[in-house]
Amino acid sequence: MADVLSQSEIEALLASMSTVEEDGTPNSALEERLAATAAPAGTPGQTVSGRVFLPLRKRRRAAAGAALGDPRFAHSSLLSYEHYDFRRPDKLSKEHLRSLQLLHETFADHFGSSLAGYLRTQVEIEVASVEQLPYDEYMRSISASLLNVLNVAPLSGQAIFEVDFGILFSMLDRLLGGSGAAGKIVRDLTDIERSLASNIVELALHDLKTGWENVNEIAFEVASMETSAQFVQIVPGNDTVVLVMFEIRMGEHQGAMSMCLPYLLIKPILSRLSAQRWFVSSSKRPSALYAAQLAQRLRTTRVPCVARLGTSSLTVADVVNLEVGQILPMRVSPEAEAKEARGRIGSVDLMIGGQVKFRGRTGLRGKALAVQIEEVAAPPPELIAHKETT
Secondary structure, three states, X not given: OOOOOOHHHHHHHHHHHHHHHHHOOOOHHHHHHHHHOOOOOOOOOEEEOOEEEOOHHHHHHHHHHHHOOOHHHOOOOOOOXXXXXXXXXXXXXXHHHHHHHHHHHHHHHHHHHHHHHHHOOOEEEEEEEEEEEEHHHHHHOOOOEEEEEEEEEOOOOEEEEEEEHHXXXXXHHHHOOOOOOOOOOOOOOOHHHHHHHHHHHHHHHHHHHHHHOOOOOOEEEEEEEEOOHHHOOOOOOOOEEEEEEEEEEEXXXXXXXXXXXXXXXXXXXXXXXXHHHHHHHHHOOOHHHHHHHHHHHHHOOOOOEEEEOOEOOOOHHHHHXXXXXXXXXXXXXXXXXXXXOOOOOXXXXXXXXXXXXXXXXXXXXXXXXXXXXXXXXXXXXXXXXXXXXX
16 A cells, blocks of 8 residues: 655655755756666665665655654665775675785795895885785786796686886896896896796795795696786686785885785685684694704705815915916914824814814725814804804
8 A cells, every 4th residue: 555645744845855956956967867777666775976866765755754853764864875896896804805914924024035145135025015906907007027827736726926027127137147227128038037037936936835834735836927918817807806016125126026816716715814813823833843844954954065174375476376286385273283293194174164163184985085073173252152142
């Protein structure tokens, strides 16, 4: 049965509608568009240019109720809403994005240290932003970059690790003996540059695996390396991806790199992307396990070992005038000289990593030269002082 309005309700409705008309001049084009696309009864209101439009029947009832002081319609004239872009749906919560930022900050710290040792210069890497957006919008933002398509095991799908050409060619110039001032270069990579760039990417993937180990054991592998965005399509254009932007500073040069993670790729492990769970799991790791792993790595670490007979200082002129059969006087360490008898030869210093660790005598073992250790050398005073302070 249709609703019947009383005379007082009709007068209140007409008064409220006349007040609305006096507040502003209606837009005829907008009204025609609204009439053509009027929402059916029972559907939510439509938003146009920041205003919320309800169906005509609901607007009339709300105006009449507000005019009569009906508490059910007390807030109908103050419609609250927020903008929502249906092309950029938020599929990840703020907690997920925070966890992704934390683990990529760990990656940035490790990768910055690795690059500094590899390039022999100071390198700083920071996470600039973490956001979610459509894949095609991310690809449109790329102009001149090296795009590395990554296979992510055991997850199903691929990711993209992108490095800006400006900072990449600065790194390559540094590796080839330059100062790193390569400037903005837009061209394809040569075979040598591609090989050097692959080494840099492998460093990044190793540290990226370290950054993700608190969440899941993930192995990253380069599937292809491209220099044009039009040849890279890992997901449909309207799919949501997580974009992690990094800022790189290498001396006086700076650039950007990014990590693109499709939502469907990380969806199976979203439950593990919890900041609280991440911190709890990392704090519960037994220290004994780390000690065993560290001891295992130390046992397999190779260090240079040199048997030094003695030292001698020569001028450049002496080196130029050296001839076959010429004898060079050698000086041995004071400790070895104090314990050796005059005329006794064969005492050597066994140096480990540039430091004298043992002392012994040379000889033969079968047909090979050998050194027999006779004494453990005392550590240098600076190492003892450093150990006492720590």
